Amino acid sequence: MTDSKRRNLVAALGAAPFVLPMLTAAQSVGTGSKFKVIPSRERIRDRYFPNLSLTTHEGRTVRFYDDLVKDKIVVFNMFYAKCEGICSPVTRNLVRVQKLLGDRMGKDIFIYSFSLKPKDDTVPAMKHYAQMHKVKPGWLFLTGEPDDMELLRRKLGFVDPDPEVDKDLSNHIGVIKFGNEPLERWGGCPGMKSPDSIVEAISWIDWPKNQTSLKAKGGTR
């Protein structure tokens, strides 16, 4: 399959997640073998990272996978600019995480906050929110078509299985997820954990720069 065809597929997948069964059948035709050899990294991309077009708080248009995720260590969370309650402490936490990550922020580690209210979160509203929290380069607030943002939220697992609970947006804000895309290491933790322990959890997927983090930790007795 050519890259452009694959992009189309990914785009179609983005718009209509239910079509994959058909596409699978179509792709199999003529291959003659029951299973395809596809790198697991590619399968993860196909499963979770639709290459949607998103808009940053700086007004740039970006592609979710190509521009934001590929070859990077990434931290995901959800937000909306008018959110109070749990949003503030989680954002404050991430501001401190950003500080702790130092000059790696924007080089190989990035934080992405996805809008839960894409209609309200215009570029100026997001920009204001970013300035209010003094976010530095390497942290983007992102919005897009409401359907796309909903798809992204589901793909990244910011969902509750109970539809009633799922409607309450505050339930999607308390969790952050992170991963090392080229190395296929992914994890998540509560956004209300201390910034130090969030950075530690990120360090576990931070390879090869932070190999010692996987070794003995010991206790605090």
Added chain:
Amino acid sequence: MAYISKRNLRKEKEKQTAADNRRELIAAGFKRRDLLKMGLLTSAGMLIPKKGLSAHPLNTRGSFDEDEPSSPQTTPFQELMPRLPVLAPVASLTPAPTIAPNTAAGEARTEPHQAFAQFPPQRFYEMSEQAGTVLMAPPGELPPQTIWGFNGTTPGPLIVERYGNLGSPGNGSVLLRLRNNLPTQNGGFGLPSVTNHLHNGHTPLESDGFPCFFMGQGQFYDHHYPNVYAGINSTHPGTGDIREAMHTLWYHDHRIDHTAENTYKGLAGEYILFNEFDTGNENTGFRLPSFGDGQNPLTSFDIYMVFNDKVFDSQTGLLKFDLFNTDGILGDKFLVNGKIQPVFHVSPRRYRFRWLNTGPSRFYQMFILGPNNTTKSFWQISTDGNLLEKPVQVNSARFSVAERVDVIVDFTGQAGKTFYIENRLNQDDGRGPDGEVVGAGQGDKILKIIVDGPVVPDNSIDPATIPATQAVYFYPFPDTNDAARITRTFRFERGNGQWQVNGRLVGDCDDAPRFRIKRNSVEKWVFQNNSGGWQHPIHMHFEEFQTLSINGQAPRSTGLITRGRKDVFRLEHNMEATVYFRFRDFVGRIPLHCHNVVHEDHAMMVLGQIDDQGDNRTQP
């Protein structure tokens, strides 16, 4: 709406979801005709919901499952169920084990062995945690799978040991050295940083597999397992309390935040303890079916069965793990000892089956299905590997993740017949089962058992011959009359999409312990689940508890048995239970956590410790 049952209500919701999805698809530019062509729409105009694609759907609301079909087809009951290989001891270890961590040689342990001098290891084991290649389905139906396992196998080798202490001949103390030889490339999931929990040994806690005591690639970790009964240094000095004997254990990775992917990838194995009563020989002691050498079908009738459920990528046929799921992961393929829906041949006699559920998230209620949809009763003899007072005849046993059930199944006189181990507990998503138990033959047949083996002698006890008037055939339960030093409440709840215990965010390696248990004391713990949506297998390391009450009722001794010694409490919907613990002999750090490993990795864990001070926090 009150007349609509819960199940119908769910179906209504599904219909609604399907309709919403259909609108979405049409809004995205697909014509109704296209959907029909793709087979995604019925002629009645309903979008075929996920349930139409698979009889055993994954969670309908998780992340990848909305747009992926289920696992590729496999043919059930073709592969033989493997008998688990028994791990052989090694003559010695290089470098020799030391009490202090041998950091210079690459040991990851950070605390000295606390009971090494008292119980010097008599035997040594060594295993490497490494990648391996296995076939889980009949050849050609799924490609070879790259797993992570102990010595590259999954489930890992069976360790068979005997209790020993000053009161009986020999000494059961062993040392297990584990080496981390896991690769950097994980094939999509898995963290090559591990810690091994012996579930649920009475183990000094630096050897117990505390989630934060992990080792990196190239390191090793020495686990000292004295294999002594609780009470050895306290209530029953020198011998331990025989009533605390444990017989069916298992070991598994417990890496903080990454246990689900690592155990799903294969890092789990089994551990059996015999003693002078549960001897492994049906001519002695309790006369339970002989273990033999574990391999020879003519002499080995004590069979460990490890159940788990998995999902395979529809395109590559490879094991896949839902990276962003937080509710719990359900597989649509059911494995026993590493094979999907295998076959096991037995002789017409009694067998001991040791059932273990390694998860990640499914609860089972196993029945034995006989010819013509009959249900064969069997004898339950243990809860979580701890013998009951006597065998109890049951029609089924329910066990959630990490729970074990030992049973005696009598195939005497059944030559020529075929049976199935069938799970009849309905579960549609990772939060837990909905309580519905389907009819005979309507569940998932997981293992086919054919009674076509040769007639062999059977000297094992026939539980039916134990007089009804005899209250205790095995060990009596330890008494629960000593006053508790403290009663603590653990309320498990969910807020802002995160787990909380008693309204607070849960554990972290660097936090001060949330609770401190005084060594050699009794505690009562109250577990509360205020939710009607979630169920949790709550696991405490190191000590077995006994349930005192569940929702105000005494625990059950028949049916779905809840009376007995356990280390996993199945905390079901809207449940409150009080359990009784005695923490004896050893000190160190200890977790209390949910054993739905997906919940566990999303911080459903509280970290405490046992020390000589204790604290008075009633709501840690």
